[in-house]
Amino acid sequence: MSLTRRGFLKVGAAVGGGLLVEIHAPRLARAAPPGGARFAPSAFLRIGAEGVTFVCPEVEMGQGVLTGLAMLVAEELEIAPEAMRVVPAPADRAYDNPAFHVQLTGGSTSVKSGFDPLRTAGATAREMLRAAAARRWGVPAEEVVAEDGAVRHPASGKRATYPELAVAAADERAPRHPPLKSGGFKVIGKPLPRLDARPRVDGSGRFGIDVRVPGALVAVVVRSPVPGGQPRTFDAAAAKGVPGVEAVIRIPSGVAVLARGYWQARQGAERLGVAWDDGPGAGLDSAALLAAYREAAGREGRSVASAGDAARALAGAARVVEATYTAPFLAHATMEPQNATAHVTADRCEIWAPTQGPGVAKEIARQLTGLGSGQIVVHTTLVGGGFGRRIPQDYVAEAVRLSREAGRPVKVVWSREDDIRHDLYRPAALHAIRGGLAADGTPVAWSHRVVTQAIIRQAGGDFVAGALPFWVPTAVKRALASAATAWMARTDETAVEGTDHIPYAVPNLSVEFVEQEPGVPVGFWRSVGHSHSAFAVEGFVDELAHAAGKDPYLFRRDLLRGAPRHRAVLELAAARAGWDRPPPPGRFRGIAQHASFGSHTAAVAEVEVQGREIRVRRVVVAFDCGRVVNPNLVSGQLESAVVFGLSAALKQEITFARGRVRQGNFDDYPLLPFDECPAIETHLVPSEEPPSGVGEPGVPPIAPAVANAVFAATGKRLRALPLALPA
Numbered sequence: 001m002s003l004t005r006r007g008f009l010k011v012g013a014a015v016g017g018g019l020l021v022e023i024h025a026p027r028l029a030r031a032a033p034p035g036g037a038r039f040a041p042s043a044f045l046r047i048g049a050e051g052v053t054f055v056c057p058e059v060e061m062g063q064g065v066l067t068g069l070a071m072l073v074a075e076e077l078e079i080a081p082e083a084m085r086v087v088p089a090p091a092d093r094a095y096d097n098p099a100f101h102v103q104l105t106g107g108s109t110s111v112k113s114g115f116d117p118l119r120t121a122g123a124t125a126r127e128m129l130r131a132a133a134a135r136r137w138g139v140p141a142e143e144v145v146a147e148d149g150a151v152r153h154p155a156s157g158k159r160a161t162y163p164e165l166a167v168a169a170a171d172e173r174a175p176r177h178p179p180l181k182s183g184g185f186k187v188i189g190k191p192l193p194r195l196d197a198r199p200r201v202d203g204s205g206r207f208g209i210d211v212r213v214p215g216a217l218v219a220v221v222v223r224s225p226v227p228g229g230q231p232r233t234f235d236a237a238a239a240k241g242v243p244g245v246e247a248v249i250r251i252p253s254g255v256a257v258l259a260r261g262y263w264q265a266r267q268g269a270e271r272l273g274v275a276w277d278d279g280p281g282a283g284l285d286s287a288a289l290l291a292a293y294r295e296a297a298g299r300e301g302r303s304v305a306s307a308g309d310a311a312r313a314l315a316g317a318a319r320v321v322e323a324t325y326t327a328p329f330l331a332h333a334t335m336e337p338q339n340a341t342a343h344v345t346a347d348r349c350e351i352w353a354p355t356q357g358p359g360v361a362k363e364i365a366r367q368l369t370g371l372g373s374g375q376i377v378v379h380t381t382l383v384g385g386g387f388g389r390r391i392p393q394d395y396v397a398e399a400v401r402l403s404r405e406a407g408r409p410v411k412v413v414w415s416r417e418d419d420i421r422h423d424l425y426r427p428a429a430l431h432a433i434r435g436g437l438a439a440d441g442t443p444v445a446w447s448h449r450v451v452t453q454a455i456i457r458q459a460g461g462d463f464v465a466g467a468l469p470f471w472v473p474t475a476v477k478r479a480l481a482s483a484a485t486a487w488m489a490r491t492d493e494t495a496v497e498g499t500d501h502i503p504y505a506v507p508n509l510s511v512e513f514v515e516q517e518p519g520v521p522v523g524f525w526r527s528v529g530h531s532h533s534a535f536a537v538e539g540f541v542d543e544l545a546h547a548a549g550k551d552p553y554l555f556r557r558d559l560l561r562g563a564p565r566h567r568a569v570l571e572l573a574a575a576r577a578g579w580d581r582p583p584p585p586g587r588f589r590g591i592a593q594h595a596s597f598g599s600h601t602a603a604v605a606e607v608e609v610q611g612r613e614i615r616v617r618r619v620v621v622a623f624d625c626g627r628v629v630n631p632n633l634v635s636g637q638l639e640s641a642v643v644f645g646l647s648a649a650l651k652q653e654i655t656f657a658r659g660r661v662r663q664g665n666f667d668d669y670p671l672l673p674f675d676e677c678p679a680i681e682t683h684l685v686p687s688e689e690p691p692s693g694v695g696e697p698g699v700p701p702i703a704p705a706v707a708n709a710v711f712a713a714t715g716k717r718l719r720a721l722p723l724a725l726p727a
Helices: 065-077 110-137 162-169 197-202 236-240 262-270 279-283 286-296 310-315 358-369 394-406 416-421 455-467 474-490 530-547 552-559 564-577 631-650 702-714
Strands: 009-013 019-025 042-048 051-056 085-088 145-147 150-153 158-161 217-222 230-233 245-251 254-259 275-277 302-307 319-327 339-344 349-353 376-380 410-413 429-437 443-452 508-515 588-596 599-610 613-624 679-684
Touching: 042 065, 042 110, 042 162, 051 065, 051 162, 065 085, 065 110, 110 145, 110 150, 110 158, 110 162, 150 162, 158 162, 217 245, 217 262, 217 394, 236 245, 236 262, 245 262, 245 394, 254 262, 254 394, 286 319, 286 429, 310 429, 310 443, 310 508, 319 530, 339 394, 349 358, 349 394, 358 376, 358 394, 358 455, 358 474, 394 410, 429 530, 443 530, 455 474, 530 552, 530 588, 530 702, 552 564, 552 588, 564 588, 564 599, 564 613, 564 679, 588 702, 599 702, 613 631, 613 702, 631 679, 631 702
Parallel strands: 051 085, 217 410, 349 376, 443 508, 613 679
Antiparallel strands: 009 019, 019 042, 042 051, 145 150, 150 158, 217 254, 230 275, 245 254, 302 508, 319 429, 339 349, 339 410, 429 443, 588 599, 599 613
């Protein structure tokens, strides 16, 4: 990494006097816009009279990223994480996620993408502070040390804090390759408490739903009950008859009622009396959709993985096992429903939102207002759950449109029913699999056809537009986004991830993708395609093991001889779960493993079955995410993944009848309740490999581990989610 003083430092007046030193590190090279202007590198760290401030480039939505990334900077800067002030980054291209080329938090990329740049930022600041101290004291730089937020000279006893050295450090040359620690970490790897725990506990943390802007109206949007439907008529006068209602405005997503408070807006919305033109979506029906998916599985698809000759090997196999696995549409059900506040004037657009994509929100605002980059400000609030739902910015677009039309600030608030019935769902999927076994039970062939939607076809446009330079005209962006989205949809990895790299040693393999587009709005859901692929793959491996008359764990272990990290987590989970010993009376075990987002996870589920009731009593998780930055955060994410995965595995599905979503709240789309939460054990594999994903990889193996345990208990193979025993 080549750094210059001009590219790495900015010096300005600090609030309250003194100078402020900003330490920068580049995240992503881009073409410069016209006129020779240069894009700014990312500013992660500021040191001034007020102390050390870390600007967190990723969005904190409960996953602990604010703490984890601060630890990376603190390690090299030689300061305690809690001694730094940590603030969220503004919406600025300087904070683009290099994995996506746009400012967005997702894909379990935060620590992976920040590990080297953030440590480099801390190390560069440390070396410049040491150089400044050495120059001030007239001693060799190698004689001074940085520790505990200060630089000292042991021989003379001199000491200066970082703020005291900030102005002088600005005049030092930035080192081209600041030394990074290779071990002996003081911060990385330690189970430190979360820096944002207090505001979450005492209520001082501000989420999007808490935003109050003087003079703002609250908007409730009445949306079509059928995807793609449009309003034919509505009674604006009736809605305006509710005291407090001030306006009724039609926007692309529906009809909005604006009032002085949420309750008045909701009452006005109930009086609108909208008559809808349902459009082609009126034919959506879950039973018909499943039948269409089954029919589509008979079509030849696009090859995504191939080895040997699967068809020939199947024809010559001693035994052929066939199975079809299905997974339903799923809602995100974030605890904080969607909301956003916007204030649009002739020369400024200000947005407050719980968003995973500040950069995408800014691009949407630009398209809707025509304002320049410097005229649009996005305040990213705390996020009450993301899970991928807050990557698309539909709720932000509603607030911007309505503020522009109303001429005053507008806060859009979705109800729980809005959130469930108008989500961008995890796609439904069907996996048709055939496996061939030799006479000795060794797998010789695997043929797999995945039928599902291409998320990118719907979600890719905003990504492309957000990744392009801000100055590119909207019409050009739309044309490029359309072309890029069409291309990406044909090769959509999110549709088949988890099936395109099957780790088991099967010599003949064929995996195909059949794209099925039913007209249901879809988006990214925690672990995306892996969420249904792991269920199918690990369920089918279990079937092959039983068909071969072998123990499911030993069968897997033997077939993972060429995949050491897969095998290691499998062995660790089995050992910690006591796989070689009988479970307690009345309990049965199932096992599954899966790799996603660069990490490897294995889970053992212990279940009890009473009649048709499935109760999960214990889940043991083994996890390899490379170097662990904070084991507390990793374990917390794995525990949440177990609960999240069990909710989907046992209770959740989105179904359609006459084009309408049948679920609407937690009574018919339930989360796992406290009294059904199992004992959860997490075990982390020690590793010096680079960090990989944490937030999502714990979800995929949960459903198949439970399904495999149910088979062990009942002899019934459950191949459809949510899991339900037949009457």
